[in-house]
Amino acid sequence: MREIFIRIGEPLLVALTLSIYEFMSLTRTQRWLLAAIPLIFLGLFFVYPILSIFKISLFPEGRFDAASLRALWEKPYYLRVIWFTIWQAALSTLGALALGLPAAYLFAKFRFPGKKLLRALVTLPFVMPTVVVAVAFIALIGPRGLVNQGLMALFGLEKPPIQLLHTLGIILLAHVFYNTSVVIRMVGGFWANLDPRLEAAAAVLGAGPWQRARHITLPLLFPAILAAGLLAYLFNFTSFGVILILGGPKYATIEVEIYRTAVRLFNLPVAAALSILQMGFTLAMMAVYTRLQRRMTAPIEFQSVRRTQRPLKTTGEKLLAVGIFTTLAVFLLSPLLALVIQSFQTDEGLGLAFYRALFVNRTGSIFFVTPIEAARNSLAFALVTILFSIIIALPAAYLLSEPDRRRFSLSRLLDPLFMLPLGTSAVTLGFGYIVALNRPPLNLRASLIIVPIAHTLIAFPFVLRSILPVLRGMNPHLREAAQVLGANTVRVLRHIDLPILRRSLLVGVVFAFTISMGEFSASLLVTRPQFPTLPVAIYRLLGQPGRFNFGQAVAMSVILMAVTAVGYVIIENLRYGDIEEF
């Protein structure tokens, strides 16, 4: 682990630092050359495959086939699906914001023991495969789950009082479970570096806490809140596993409908039309976001966390902290805890039987993998994903953060494009890869490299969105002042830009890591079973009957959580040279 880390981490950071130094001193043409990196990547692995599958689907014999699309407007069902997709995503996002913002405040403003651990724990939901999360939820609030049994015993009830399975309620709960960490990390990371003196000044001038929040903190935070909200919204908007498994077959998002139409009904034209609709909506969302975002961004003075964070002092603060911990524990940690408990619960009482069984290849299967090998494969894919994401997100971020004075500029067009992969159907993209990447030199359909490439499509927007608010908000005067005082470009970057960027970059990296570990897009690719990752191993165990297979799948999920948590701690402690903690 340490070895991989040194091999990858060091050169990565060196390249990163260099690239930032270089970027600042480039000419306009050279900057555009660098900007070509994200454009070529997206062109090859996103635009080209998507257009190829659309062409095959909508123009089967070279002509536009309108007849096959009739079902779309003849069935009111599709309209219901679209409407449901939009509002459930909005509700879920509000839920994640409601739960995440107070926690972000706590993480941003205070120092307390166990903070790093807690922050790692609340990010874990993001990595869990849906089937496993479903099992955790059922173990907890299912008809025979812990909560219902407790309530039944407590109040002498005959029937389980909580019946959430296959309801909208459980969809919202699961979305909040998955997305709260996005809000906590993205907003919290940004908040931590906001200069508290501004608020202090307002307080001196007689502004009450409410006025301060409304007129100072919230406007300053807005870009980060907007970015986190957008990411959460897009995730909920394209929700698939949660809807199918927890929501049950009654609920369908556009994503679910695309899958059903393309894979089960073999109706590629309708699937393509739905995909276009889904992407169109994503673009519209992005347009709104970009407008709001540009209007709201103001140059900000950033401060080191050493100056913004303090220990919990007053009783009020301590009570608030306890309240927030409890809420996080109930919504985010209890399902994870239920899994941990289940992984030790064997028929012979508490024990390690399931874990031990993970190391035994009972059937001599060619696809057997020990948790260690699976973890190694997962980590390898994740590291490549992180590397790709940074290489693509950094030039993209600098491109977008350039102050543009014209009304129409390329960067305005590019901003939505960079987010589009998040709002695109995985099935459509998967089929796009099959038809587009089928010839050398791009015969990558079944290659291993396509796995981190697909992960990067989903992961790099997170890196981009994490660093963009900082880059945009960075006060140009700060840099100029440093230069006037005689610091050269390198020193400016080292002491001003990089420390500030480092923190937000690490937030992005945490998500890139998580997205790859959790294999968001695994189902859309042709896989090489010789390199099973942890999620693949979990799905394999869940594919065959037997309580023991199930127990092993849960144990493997706990290992996935543990490996991911260790990954977080390492990433957050990533340091290069004498760059200080900011």
Added chain:
Amino acid sequence: MKRIPILILIPILILTLAACAPELPKAGMPTPIEGGGQPIPPKETPAEAPTKAHEATEVTLVTHDSFDASEEVLQRFTEETGIKIDILKAGDAGEMLNTLLLSKDAPLGDVVFGIDNTFLSRALAGDLFVPYQAPALADIPDKFKLDPENHLLPMDYGYVTLNYDIKWFEEHDVAPPKDIEDLIKPEYKGLTVVENPASSSPGLAFMLITVWRYGDKGEYTFLDYWRDLKKNDVLVTDGWSDAYFGQFTAGSGGEGDRPIVVSYATSPAAEVFFNNLPEPPTASVNTPGNSFEQVEFVGILAKSKKQEAARKLVDFLLSPTFQEDIPTHMWVYPANSKADVGDLFRKWAEVPQEPAQLAPDEIAAHREQWIEAWTDVMLRE
């Protein structure tokens, strides 16, 4: 001065990374990162590098996610023929077939395993396979040979049927179900979990049992049966895993509360095997007319340039050596009657009587229409 190197460096970095996928060892896998730096040998593609059949050293098997086999048995093929097997998994059977159709002109591999009788007609209509009169066909019962021209050759068969939790029915003093008719009786209210036929293969098979039993025309159609089932509080899940492990009482840690589930006739045997039990905690309903026979086929892709090697692999997959490996890996019965199913199957995986009979053509002709009608009744009414 520093400017140029970094501008060049980053694209180069991307390109080398893109090129340096590691080699594909069969065991003891190093991480792709550590293997980095060595570009993989360019992949043989039929269009560019036609390999003469007798020179093939590797043959690619495209299959679904449920495929499994012993490492040792597959190794034997390589020892006998000198040909390595490269395995690609392309999702479940439906996803795999779509992938195959979309990659028809530039195929992903040479041999395909896993198309079943519900997808047979669509696969044949797609003109994906070349016929192969494998010698082993002589040992395979004629009733499985659903493609008379042998583009697709039967490799294994299994049965989708009801499973129930034996202990639950003993404890609750209710008679275990004997027939799908039982499920709509009041005493079985809220006891059953089934999979969505639109997303799950056993779910589709179970719906086809009802189509076969009640028909899609007349006074009481299969949709009427499903309406009754819905009134009796049936639970529909997306796939087999969430039904069996999430909802079935005997499936996991006991959090589920449904003692009847749609699963396979071999699931009780798998329970015995994986949990080291003296006898199964579950039983399957094997009475006449209550199961659906799923036959899975193997075929050679017409556009494969390694026809000779592909035929060798098909021969191997149909040989008793491989066929006897099937039961405890994929939990279905080998198609080759010379293959021994083993004691576990003989004891605990009885073949159901008189399974539902629906011709592949009929399934192909009505599949979408039946699924849509089912979805309207069960989920949209």
